[in-house]
Amino acid sequence: MKLENDRLFVEIAEAGAEVTRIYDRNRGADLLWEADPKYWKRHSPVLFPNVGKTYRNTVLIDGTQYPTSQHGFARDSRFTCVCETEKKVSFLLSSSEETREVYPYSFELVVTYTLEEACLNVEWEVHNTGSSDMYFTIGGHPAFRFAEQEEKKSDYMLKFPGKESLEYILLNPAEGAADTSRTYTLALDNGTCPLTEEMFEKDALIFDGGQIEEVWICRKDGTPYVGMRCPGFPNFGIWSVKDAPFVCLEPWMGRCDDVGFDRELSEKPNVVRTAPGEVFRKGYTVIAG
Template sequence: MKLENEILYVEMVEHGAELTRIYNKKTGAEILWNADPKFWKRHSPVLFPNVGKTWHNVVKIQGEQYPTSQHGFARDHDFKCIHAGKEEVKFLLTSTDEMKEVYPFDFELYISYRLKKNVIEVEWEIKNQSEETIYFTIGGHPAIHFAKENETKADYRLYFPEKDHLNYILVDIAEGGADPKKVYEMKLEDGYYPLTEELFERDALIFDENQIEEVWISHKDGTPYVGMKCEGFPNFGIWSVKDAPFVCLEPWMGRCDDVGFEGDISEKPGINSVESGGTFEKSYQIIVG
């Protein structure tokens, strides 16, 4: 499936309802990472029903314990394309008996992509078809590829409009959970922070408490390259792989478990809930500068 206008050419596939290409027709830049497994085998997966890892790779739901995988199962299932128009493509994933072995709820997950000039809007819609309340986290994971093949992280800066500092936490790699007790400050200079390889030596940077509603990857001289607007997202991740020519900007509704969390899913900090028959909706924008 594809969307196209005079500025951008965009592709997406039914497997994972994943965005697979963003091509800037005016500059010739391939905006989205090409999924070369040398660094990372994905482009822009949707993370559902869990963002990141759960504690010890299990989740407790109504007294039962279920196995989980990092970032959930939606990214590894085929969705059904239910609409393919000139301005919008929409996919649907419906719960199955196989899924209910690890996530015991009936749901419908809709993922839509809309192209408007230089902006791609990504929308998630989750309908609760169960008789009880469902709980989940959901997130985006687009990998922004650098404009030129010989560029590195040192050629770019992060830009956070109207911010002078941010606070972030890290993942305890050995334990597989976030450590909210250790908070690090990111001091910004006129909203900018340099991209370096060292920034990701301990995996993703996790920003909680609705700190990020707009962020840009800019060229070193400050020229905007690719931005993201994500109003009302309580959590945000920024991640890359050593020497990889991309950076992931990740808007999250909820995130990985804290180290040591062993409560029921309903007790998890930041969990989303939808009552029987209800609907959850959220969207964010990718902006090509």
């Protein structure tokens, strides 16, 4: 599926309802990572019904343990296009016997992309079609590539408008779960910090507490390259791979489990609860600089 206007050209696949290309006509450059498996085989997966890993790759729901996969099954599922116009497209994933083997709830997940000038708006709708409360986490994982082939992380910086510093935690590498025993400070200079390889030596940086509502990838001289607005998200991740020419900006409604979390999914911090018949809506915006 394709969306386009005078500024952006966007391609989205039915596989995972994943955006596979964002081309900036003004710059003559692709903003989205091309999924080169040398570094990372994805572009911008939808994370549902879990963000990141659950502790020991299981989740407890109403007393039953279910197996989970990292970032959930939506990114590897085939969606159906249910709406397509020149500037808007929507995709649907419904629960099935297969999904209920690992996630017992009945649901409909609708992912909508809308093009508006230099912005791509992303909206999720989660419909609880079952008869009991439904619990989940959901997130975005877009990877933004650097403009030129030879550019590196050191050619860019991150900008967090209005922020003086940010607090983050890291993953426990053995567990793939969040280590909350230590908090780190990301010092900022006029809201900015250099983008470096060293930032990601221990995987993703995890920001809790709704700290990030807007973030930009900028060139070293401060020129905006690509940005994201995501008000109202309690969690946010920033991630890359060693020497990879991209960085992921990840708005999350909930996140991976903490190390040792073995309680009911309903007790998980920042888990989303949707009552029977209710619809959860949330979204974020990608902006070409």
